[in-house]
Each structure stands twice: as C-alpha cells, then as structure tokens.
Amino acid sequence: MSDTTAQGASSTRRLAAAMSFRDVIDFVRRGDIAMALGVMAILVVLIMPMPPFALDILLAISIIFSVLILMTALFIRGVLEFSAFPTVLLVATMLRLSLNLASTRLILANGHEGTSAAGRVIEAFGNFVMGGNFVIGLIVFAILVTVNFVVITKGSGRIAEVAARFTLDAMPGKQMAIDADLSAGLIDEDTART
Structure with a gap:
C-alpha cells in the first residue's frame, strides 16, 4: 500500500512539475509579459x-x-x-x-x-x-568618439527634419478641417482663428 501511495505522490509531483513548466512556457510566449520581465531585468542590472x-x-x-x-x-x-x-x-x-x-x-x-x-x-x-599598445588604443578611442558624435548629431538633425516635415504635411489637412467646421457652423470665427 505504501508503494502505491509513493507512486501516486511521485506521479502527482511530476504532473505538477509538467504543468508548471507548461505554464511558464505559456507565460513567456506572451510578448507583453516577456517585455515587462525584460525591462525589469534591465532595471535590476542598473541597480544591483x-x-x-x-x-x-x-x-x-x-x-x-x-x-x-x-x-x-x-x-x-x-x-x-x-x-x-x-x-x-x-x-x-x-x-x-x-x-x-x-x-x-x-x-x-x-x-x-x-x-x-x-x-x-x-x-x-x-x-x-x-x-x-596604449597609443593605438587612444587613437582608436578618439576615432570612435568622433564617429559616434557625428552619427548622433546627424541622426538628431535628421529626426528633427522628419518631425518638421510631418508637421508641415499635416497643416493643410487641419486647415481644411477648420474651414469645413466653420462653414458648417460648428465653430465661430474666433475659435477658428485660435
């Protein structure tokens, strides 16, 4: 009787372990939870x-x-x-x-x-x-710093240009929407000017 009980307890533990492993796999497959765990791991690396x-x-x-x-x-x-x-x-x-x-x-x-x-x-x-060689290391470091500075500066300038372009492209649509609302009587002239 004790052998049967031991076997039953052993199979129950194996079933619980298999279920928990399956649950862990399903948990990790969810992208939002995996992303949250990744960000938490990054914070742990920053602090600890x-x-x-x-x-x-x-x-x-x-x-x-x-x-x-x-x-x-x-x-x-x-x-x-x-x-x-x-x-x-x-x-x-x-x-x-x-x-x-x-x-x-x-x-x-x-x-x-x-x-x-x-x-x-x-x-x-x-x-x-x-x-x-220490001198070679300093030269390579100076080159890397210069390249990174140029890339970041050019990238920031390009991002600003693209943002300005999107803003300018959206303006005619906004103006047409304001004109349509004004013509329909939904807004008055003071609201349209602001």
Missing part, C-alpha cells in the same frame, strides 16, 4: 552590482540579441513582418546602456585587481582593440 561572470553572460546575450535583430531586419520581405522593430530596438538599446553602466561600475570599483576585473569579454575586446 553585477559579478564579472554574470556581466560576461549578459554581454554575450546582448551580442547574440543584436545579431538576431540585424538578421531579422535584413531578411524580412515586408515592413509589417517586423512591426515590433522600434520597440525591440529600444529595449536592446536600454539593455546595452544598462550593461555599459554595470561594466563601468565594475571597472571603476575593481580596476585595481587587473584587466579581468570587469569580466573576460571586456578584457578580450580591450586586448583586440588596443593590440597591446
């Missing part, structure tokens, strides 16, 4: 100090995520196939910024321990970029 091995794992995930976004954007046939692109890009940027902050915190707090204080990924990238 990260150990170097966790930062290495998160940097690897960020690189994989970036390549995945790039490949998806390159191989879609229509714009509507990847309609979540702006949101995904925003979350990926937030992830990279939080990892930047976490790695800077580790470098400033543990830099006296050696080159691997912020993790092996940052150490390997630093060795690759600098090539073992």
Whole structure:
C-alpha cells in the first residue's frame, strides 16, 4: 500500500512539475509579459552590482540579441513582418546602456585587481582593440568618439527634419478641417482663428 501511495505522490509531483513548466512556457510566449520581465531585468542590472561572470553572460546575450535583430531586419520581405522593430530596438538599446553602466561600475570599483576585473569579454575586446599598445588604443578611442558624435548629431538633425516635415504635411489637412467646421457652423470665427 505504501508503494502505491509513493507512486501516486511521485506521479502527482511530476504532473505538477509538467504543468508548471507548461505554464511558464505559456507565460513567456506572451510578448507583453516577456517585455515587462525584460525591462525589469534591465532595471535590476542598473541597480544591483553585477559579478564579472554574470556581466560576461549578459554581454554575450546582448551580442547574440543584436545579431538576431540585424538578421531579422535584413531578411524580412515586408515592413509589417517586423512591426515590433522600434520597440525591440529600444529595449536592446536600454539593455546595452544598462550593461555599459554595470561594466563601468565594475571597472571603476575593481580596476585595481587587473584587466579581468570587469569580466573576460571586456578584457578580450580591450586586448583586440588596443593590440597591446596604449597609443593605438587612444587613437582608436578618439576615432570612435568622433564617429559616434557625428552619427548622433546627424541622426538628431535628421529626426528633427522628419518631425518638421510631418508637421508641415499635416497643416493643410487641419486647415481644411477648420474651414469645413466653420462653414458648417460648428465653430465661430474666433475659435477658428485660435
């Protein structure tokens, strides 16, 4: 009798574990909940100090995520196939910024321990970029800062131009709507002027 009871309890535990795993999978498949969990994880990375091995794992995930976004954007046939692109890009940027902050915190707090204080990924990238020469590293850094500044400045200018264009394109439609409301008697002349 105890064997039957033990078997029943064991199968009940397995069923509960299978149900909970299935529930977790269904939970993660919902995009809105996965997005909320991702944003919460980004906030945790921003607030909590990260150990170097966790930062290495998160940097690897960020690189994989970036390549995945790039490949998806390159191989879609229509714009509507990847309609979540702006949101995904925003979350990926937030992830990279939080990892930047976490790695800077580790470098400033543990830099006296050696080159691997912020993790092996940052150490390997630093060795690759600098090539073992401090002067080359400074030159590459100056070039990267200049390129980033130019890209951000040009991008901001372009965004302002596009926003102004949309505003100007919408004005004739608004004017026609005001004229139609004035002709129909829905508004008076003072309201139409404002």
